[in-house]
Amino acid sequence: MKPRVAILISGRGSNMIALIEAAKKPEYPAEIVLVLSNRADAPGLTSARDLGVPAVSVEIRPYGRDREAHERAINAELQNAGVQIVCLAGYMRLLTPYLVKEWAGRMLNIHPSLLPKYPGLDTHKKALEAGELVHGCTVHLVTEKMDAGPILAQSHVIILPEDTEDTLAARVLAEEHRIYPEALAKLAIESDFKT
Ligand code: GRF
Numbered sequence: 001m002k003p004r005v006a007i008l009i010s011g012r013g014s015n016m017i018a019l020i021e022a023a024k025k026p027e028y029p030a031e032i033v034l035v036l037s038n039r040a041d042a043p044g045l046t047s048a049r050d051l052g053v054p055a056v057s058v059e060i061r062p063y064g065r066d067r068e069a070h071e072r073a074i075n076a077e078l079q080n081a082g083v084q085i086v087c088l089a090g091y092m093r094l095l096t097p098y099l100v101k102e103w104a105g106r107m108l109n110i111h112p113s114l115l116p117k118y119p120g121l122d123t124h125k126k127a128l129e130a131g132e133l134v135h136g137c138t139v140h141l142v143t144e145k146m147d148a149g150p151i152l153a154q155s156h157v158i159i160l161p162e163d164t165e166d167t168l169a170a171r172v173l174a175e176e177h178r179i180y181p182e183a184l185a186k187l188a189i190e191s192d193f194k195t
Pocket of ligand 1: 011012013015016090173176
């Protein structure tokens with residue numbers, strides 16, 4: 001049986017689409033069974049449904065400031081769907097230790113920089129301002145420290161003299177779409193999710 005994967009998003013979900021499309025190939029070693037957003041208006045929810053993947057939103061509002069209660073509701077959706085691996089793909093909320101511990105070793109994230117350089121936001125701007133010659137993206141396991149877990153895959157992108165944030169972001173995004181499905185496939189093959 002292929003491991004069952006959920007993708008957590010907050011927005012457009014282009015990485016989510018890349019993962020769903022990769023997993024549609026019969027030989028892909030994981031199955032995308034659920035897309036979950038913390039925002040009901042995330043455009044990615046519609047894209048997921050259009051691609052035939054169940055998509056739900058679990059908003060924070062009913063839980064007020066209780067972030068862990070929000071994550072318990074998210075976790076209930078993941079358990080109900082029999083999920084075994086979680087992929088964060090533009091999920092724009094910091095996780096509490098509760099959800100991170102629940103999914104330790106089984107939760108991945110994609111980040112648009114060559115970690116450990118430039119964790120957090122505005123990575124393309126920071127790389128350009130620092131005069132970097134090379135930038136890129138990273139898939140890593142999620143740990144309690146933001147954008148800092150063990151690295152599973154990276155891709156390097158050469159910065160061109162004429163690059164703007166937008167042109168650089170577009171080339172990095174194309175690499176994200178390539179390495180995220182590869183990293184998930186590798187984890188799915190190498191790990192034993194029956195336990
Ligand atoms: C991507 O750049 C990803 O690396 C970052 O957030 C962005 C999400 O884009 N974590 P999308 O929603 O996958 O299009």
